Amino acid sequence: MKLTCAINPASAARMTNAPLARLRAPAFASAFVSTLALTAPALAQEDAVAEGQEDTPEIVVTGEGLEPALSNIVYSTVTIERDAITSSGSGRIEEVLANVAGFQQFRRSDSRSSNPSAQGATLRSLGGNATSRALVLLDGVPVSDPFFGYIPFNAIAPEAIGRVRVTRGGGSGPFGAGALAGTIELESAGPAMLEPVAASLLANDRGETEAGAVVTQPLGGGFGQVTGRWDRGQGFFTTPAGQRVPASARAGFDSWSLGLRAVAPIDPDTELQARVTLFDDNRTLRFAGADSSSEGQDASLRLVHRGEWALDAIAYVQSRNFSNEVISSSRFVRVLDQRNTPSSGIGGKLELRPPIAEGHDLRIGADYRRATGELQEEAYSAFTTQLRERRRAGGTNSNLGIFIEDDWEIGPLVVTGGLRADHTRIEDGFFRARDAGGQLVSETIAPDRSDWTLSWRAGASFxxxxxxxxRAAAYTGLRLPTLNELYRPFVVFPVVTQANAALKNERLEGFEIGLGWQPVDAVVITLTAFDNEVENAIANVTVAPNLRQRQNLPAIEARGLEGALAARFGSVSLDASLAWTDAQIAGEGASLSLDGNRPPQTPELAVSATLAWEPREGVRLSATARHVGPQFEDDQENDRLPSATTFDLFAQMPLAGPISLTARVENLFDETIVTRNAGGAIDLGAPQTFWLGLRIGL
Known part of the structure; x- marks a missing residue:
């Protein structure tokens, strides 16, 4: 991998050879076509130049947003470059993110062998449930599911990503509510990074396949891009051999995604960007018939103006659905059919950067997000297989934020400070259960509620x-409970987890100090010490044997150290990342019995290191070692997940022209990775896997 850490641009300029530097398809398609139509004036402009009628200035579009703010150098920010994104052992974006120590999902499984609703992303050991506490953005647009809050990693093609910027901590700032543990910004690759046609096709030793392609072509003064990816396979047994039964099944998967992107110039300083994404994902977990599916259709429009009054305006819409069948682990029959969970999200952001004074970088703006969804499921008897209950649940959450932030450069000092006010609304919430005859069994009508919350962040880099x-910084942040946490109960048989319509918003308070040191030109070392606390942290709390409920804990406290090393010696590079976190549940009240316990699914130590050799153009050999310390499955600290150390390999060699031979190895030494332990019932992560295939233009 290649990790870089943001530092003061003034110092970067003085470092010789420094490695660091400062709805549905038809409706969505109409927005995409509108952007393509804007290429017509650019085409006419080119024709005019060719005929000598007009000498117009060259217009260059990038497909990117505005330049990152100076505040990035104040907070703990790490950048992953494209060569690391496209050379992971598994070929999946979540593994690329795992190269930043401290990144984690709820479980250690990737998006081939986990339940999609468990794919929450977080940082700094601030997990504890399956919802994301980190805000994940793709070209400035949130990608989390409107109902569950999970990240559809399978819909993100690494070959189409040009850069990833991870900010651990830092509060919400101008990014929007939800950046409680930090922000993960994915930036698409444009024509400057991509060949006109880039594609890959690989197969592994289990007969599974992975195919992806990115086609980028000029359109007038802009460009168009089509991205496709298809992964399918029988999967591996997540159940250990000694616990398998006739009903045990491999973790089969079949997922595809399609992305259409167009970028068109409006004038020399302004461009319009449009995106449409469609994806579908199907998985089988643990038992035959335990099938889940998720699908989505997303669209966004973005207007970027890079003039004196810089502007970034975004509007987006999401349409998602999820289904899941739960199989009894004792009788191996269907006990729950979560057959339909439609949800939608709409939102946008407006950010203005006015020129106020020399040395200042001011940002003023507002953002909005609204999520609506409804659960539709049927519960069945494990003994008679007859219908017991029909359940419906759902609601609407919305958030309107107003922010202002200023970065002030005073010689060797950069000072940043910002305020954010969020108006949150939780409304129309309900849960309703009826028996097989249609009689009402239970009903919850949650009262509507709203609130204003003020957040701030400030810091300095010297x-x-x-x-x-x-550098040093302090900050606060905010996250709303998701519709899933508020209204949807779920079962990982035999454990039932109840929803809680009375959940409060989570609040973060934290501070950090850090340094960036370059002892020689080829080596950069960064170190950050942090202290973060999440008040009203939402967790799955044990209330009885085989029964849990989502509750607000008094707090989760996380203190620790983050370190990174980036070294470049000719064609050889070493990138390493470490996160050590002392996290515990703190406070008195209903969760007094949990006081001092470590939050579930949060390791104390995470380490990642990649050694790479690039002797010439098109050749890359790399090895990645990753260690994740032990963690607990549950809040009572009864079930322990042992530590796991894995090694991945990647090799790419040119064959002829743009065609390269690619080989990958996941989990080289076949380490046993325990991803779930429920009273001794074990699930496992990916075993040793060999991949071989061809790449074109990658």
Whole structure:
């Protein structure tokens, strides 16, 4: 991998050879076509130049947003470059993100062998349930599911990503509510990074296949891009051999995604970007018939103006659905059919950067997100297989944020500060259960509620010497409970987890200090010490044997150290990342019995290191070692998941022209990775897997 860490641009300029530097398809398609139509003036402009009628300035579109703000150097920010994104052992974006120590999903499984609703992303050991506490953005647009809050990693093709910026901590700032543990910004690759046609086709030793392609072509003064990916396979047995029964099944998967993107110039300083994404994902977990599916259709429009009054305006819409069948682990029959969970999300952001004074980078704006969804499921008797209950649940959450932030560069010092006000609404919430005859069994009508919350963040970075930067920051943040946490109960048989319509918003308070040190030109070391606390942290709390409920804990406290090393010696590079976190549940009240316990699914130590060799153009050999410390499955600390150390390999060699031979190895030494332990019932992560295939233009 290649990780870089943002540092003071003033110091970067002084470092010689420094490695661091500052709805549905038809409706969506209409927005995409509108952007394509804007290429016509650019085509006419080109024709005019060719005929000598007009000498117009060259217009260059990038498909990117505005330049990152100076505040990035104040907070703990890490950047993953494209060569690392396209050379992971598994070929999946979640593994690329795992190269930043401290990143985690709820479970250790990737998006081939986990339940989609468990794919929440978080940082700094601030997990504890399956919802994302980190805000994940693709070209400025949130990608989390409107109902569950999980990240559809299977819909993100690594070959189409140009850069990833991970900010751990930092509060919400101008990114929007939800950046409680940090922000993960994915930026699409444009024509400057991509060949006109880039594609890959690989197969592994289990007969599974992975195919992807990105076609990028000029359209007038802009460009159009089509991205496709298809992964399918029989999967592996997540159940250990000693626990398998006739009903045990492999973790089969079949997923595809299709993305259409167009970027068109409006004038020399302004461009319009449009995106449409469709995806479908089907998986089988643990038992035959335990099938889940998720699908989505997303669209967005983005207007970027890079003039004196810089502007970034985004509007987006999401249409998602999820289904899941639960199989009894004792009788191996269907006990729950979560057959339909339609949801939708709409939102947008407007950010203005006015020129107020020399050395200032001011950002003013607002953002909005509204999520609506409804659960539709049927519960069946494990003994008679007859219908017991029909359940419906859902509601609407919305958030309107107003923000202002200023970065002020004073010689070797950068000072940043910002305020954010969020108006949150939780409304129309309900849960209703009827028996097989239609009689009402239970009903909850949640009262509508709203609130205003003020958040802030501030910090400074000081260029102490030619090779040393010092920084410090403090911040607060906000996250709403998801519709899933508020209204949807779920079962991982035999454990039932109840929803809780009375959940409060989560609040973060934290601070950090750090440094960036470049002892020699080829080596950069960064270190951050942090102390973060999430008040009203939402967790799955044990209330009885085989029964849990989502509750607000008084707090989760997380203190720790984050470190990174980036070294470049000719064609050889070493990138390493470490996160050590002392996290615990703190406070008194209903969860007094949990006081001092470590939050579930949160390891104390995570380490990742990649050694790469690129002797010439098109050749890359790399090895990645990753260690994740032990963690607990549950809040009572009864079930322990042992530590796991894995090694991945990647090799790419040119064959002829743009065609390369690619080989990958996941989990080289076949380490046993325990991803779930429910009273001794074990699930396992990916075993040793060999991949071989061809790439074109990658």
């Amino acid at each position: 260029y102490a010497s030619r090779r040393l930067d010092l």
